[in-house]
């Protein structure tokens with residue numbers, strides 16, 4: 259039975275369990291809800307949970323494990339056909355293709371099968387051999403058996419669980435507490451999924467990075483001064499020019515975003531009237547919601563040409579093209595203004611009013627109060643906000659892809675095109691690539707470096723912000 | 732300590748320092764202070780007493796225009812200090828607050844060192860010509876607030892690290908350091924132990940030589956001990972105002988009498 263139908267069936271059993279559990283508890287108490295430990299719905303949910311949890315767990319575990327078990331059982335049949343991973347994917351495709359062709363294994367011939375499969379949209383890697391076909395047949399049988407087994411087991415468990423839970427359903431059962439435990443379990447499961455994915459991503463990064471360092475020396479990667487990948491071989495993959503471009507662009511963007519963001523936050527939190535605040539704060543947040551690709555277009559089409567008109571050959575002659583560190587830095591700075599200002603605004607607002615009153619009560623002006631009392635009190639939090647902004651600008655991709663250019667260079671001139679780690683990850687992985695070459699794998703090493711840097715920045719920022727929070731709470 | 736006997740005090744009505752006429756305060760729609768008129772004498776200690784929420788702090792904040800910082804507050808009526816209407820358009824509230832110092836109900840030291848907390852006012856008003864000058868001002872203020880012995884070895888440590896009572900005395904020192912002409916104290920002793928309370932009361936008595944002091948207190952004994960005039964507030968009204976001795980021994984209004992004897996409040 260297909261998984262979707264099975265799922266539906268389990269849900270139906272659970273729904274029936276809910277209705278029956280509820281009814282049973284009610285009738286056990288003679289229809290008097292006051293004589294029951296919990297509300298009737300809780301008994302229903304208790305039965306539904308008893309059905310859902312084991313059967314869904316079984317289905318999830320089965321679908322995760324079964325394919326690789328089947329693969330392992332079939333693989334020996336085609337062990338002589340080359341790369342096992344490629345052959346096995348052919349076996350699976352042939353098995354699926356025969357279903358589409360609507361032919362049995364007894365009538366089909368391996369001869370010309372590849373073309374027939376291609377004609378119905380199933381692409382097979384190499385010509386289908388007799389042993390591949392036999393493996394596909396075996397695969398088909400095993401898959402059908404697995405599906406059948408899963409259906410039977412799931413239904414048995416669901417039914418059994420429903421019966422067991424219904425038998426336990428008496429008015430004295432602490433159904434409410436059981437449901438509470440179930441909800442707690444659900445929340446834990448959701449958190450585990452998030453954590454497990456994160457760990458998975460990090461592990462994938464680490465493994466590919468290690469693979470890269472087996473092909474390319476780590477010292478050349480970390481200390482190399484040239485970045486010139488060539489897929490023909492003989493690439494130089496030094497990260498330093500990329501780090502330099504990344505930091506340079508981030509620096510310029512912070513130079514724009516921090517003063518403007520901070521000043522607008524001070525205005526919003528200390529001077530703006532309620533009406534201005536109610537209007538300006540959402541506006542800033544809208545600005546924060548603009549996708550960065552839009553800022554990238556803005557850099558490419560507006561800021562770049564404008565800068566070129568002033569600093570290019572027609573003007574001061576410092577700039578060769580529209581894409582430059584300055585273009586990307588300015589636009590990224592604009593993108594970060596709402597981020598900095600909204601975080602700083604929250605932090606400034608967290609400074610207790612009593613602190614301002616104390617200063618004003620001593621005859622200080624509002625601006626003296628802000629400079630000498632409010633900002634120093636908010637400083638650690640603001641530093642945290644700036645670090646968060648820095649880690650965002652380091653990880654930003656679209657603006658640099660469109661605004662900063664593609665040349666990896668070590669230069670001090672902000673009007674020259676440079677490139678960043680993120681932009682190079684994109685360019686190393688776009689296009690047809692052999693994912694086992696160092697030129698492609700370097701993307702993982704770059705990603706890993708980026709990940710470590712932003713992680714450190716974020717931890718530092720959160721640590722600072724948290725320390726500051728403790729002062730007032 | 733529990734001496735409630737009215738002490739013979741100079742009864743001659745001295746010069747008026749602050750004169751309030753028909754002051755009303757609204758917080759949004761709530762009418763918090765209703766038509767209060769009072770003359771506060773120079774070189775006297777005036778105590779405001781009354782049950783919680785009756786508007787003592789509100790009236791105190793009118794006297795240095797701290798209500799300006801509350802967006803919903805609306806103050807009407809006339810308040811004069813030395814004959815000058817402080818709500819006049821030409822009066823700079825910043826200047827006014829330098830002249831009328833305030834100690835708040837809750838201690839609110841700045842997140843700075845003890846020294847910088849006290850030096851804050853003198854610095855922004857340019858009261859010290861040199862660093863040595865400033866040191867002298869800070870020491871004097873801390874001594875007057877009875878904090879010097881505890882704080883002299885940790886002047887550079889943060890003011891927020893002090894205990895609640897020490898913080899309150901730090902705030903008193905901070906207010907005294909700017910040499911205000913009027914000092915408004917909102918329950919300055921509510922977080923203090925009896926010894927520190929006695930020291931603060933001594934300070935209040937000393938300040939009276941040169942300033943006028945207004946103190947809000949929930950302690951009848953304290954009002955009787957330190958003040959020469961007492962004002963009793965109830966539900967936003969100024970019920971009775973007069974000689975402290977008279978208020979405590981011979982109140983004219985039955986509400987005052989019940990409050991003092993502990994029947995309302």
Ligand SMILES: Nc1ncnc2c1ncn2[C@@H]1O[C@H](COP(=O)(O)OP(=O)(O)OP(=O)(O)O)[C@@H](O)[C@H]1O
Pocket residue numbers: 758761763782783784785786787788789790801803836
């Ligand atoms: N910022 C404010 N916004 C709105 N209402 C306020 C505000 N401050 C005070 N009030 C109201 O004004 C009234 C008087 O308050 P006030 O703080 O002056 O009382 P109080 O006499 O000082 O009381 P306590 O002895 O408890 O300090 C109260 O009803 C209070 O709820």
Ligand SMILES: [Mg+2]
Pocket residue numbers: 787788789836917
């Ligand atoms: Mg009060």
